[in-house]
Amino acid sequence: MKKLYKLKFGEVHIHDFYVMAIIAEGVIIDKKNSDTIIELAVKHFPNDSFGYITHRIHSYSVDPTVYKDVAEIKNLVGFAIVTGNSKGLKNSDFEQFFIKKPSKAFKELDEAIRWVKELIEN
Template identity: 45%
Template sequence: MIKRLFYDFGEINVFRNFVIAIMNEGTTVRPEHNDDLVEVANTYFFNRPFGYITYRKNSYAVDPMVYLKTSEIKNLVAFAVVADDEQKLRNSKIEKLFLKKPLEIFSNLDEAKDWVNNLIENNDF
């Protein structure tokens, strides 16, 4: 891990090719939270592709408008959701409709990391 960043909504762990976000229990992720993700993208992944992995350990809500803003991050090439709960999986399928980036849903973190790394290695960013 390169860096662990803490925010009022949760934490973002920065790795070489991706970030892993863990949201706080009960939070609502809103479009303005994308400002923090844009800052992370510009600071740690300037002019190179990266992936975003949301590790859904906790229960929280997501405003679908978040994904419209997230789709505007040019060097974001992959979005992975890791969830083991049926409700979280159903929510992810709905959220997928709003994101204009490759999004896959996984039941474990290692599979998500492998998928993101594979997309980045084969990306013509």
């Protein structure tokens, strides 16, 4: 890991080719929180392609309108959702409708990292 940001709503981890967010229990990811994550991603990846991984360890909500801003990040190659439960997988199916980038849900973090790496390399 290159950098760790501990924020009021969770953590943002910057790695070599991806950004990973771990959002705190009960948080609502609204435009303000989303903009903070986007700003950190753009700061660390101004030109290089990168992926975004949301590692859903905790239960939280996402305002689906934030994905409009996510779609505008030109060098974002993919959006991975890691969740270990069936309810989380169903929710990710709904969210993927709003994400205008390649997106996929995974049960394991390692699978998501491999997928993002493949997107960048191809």
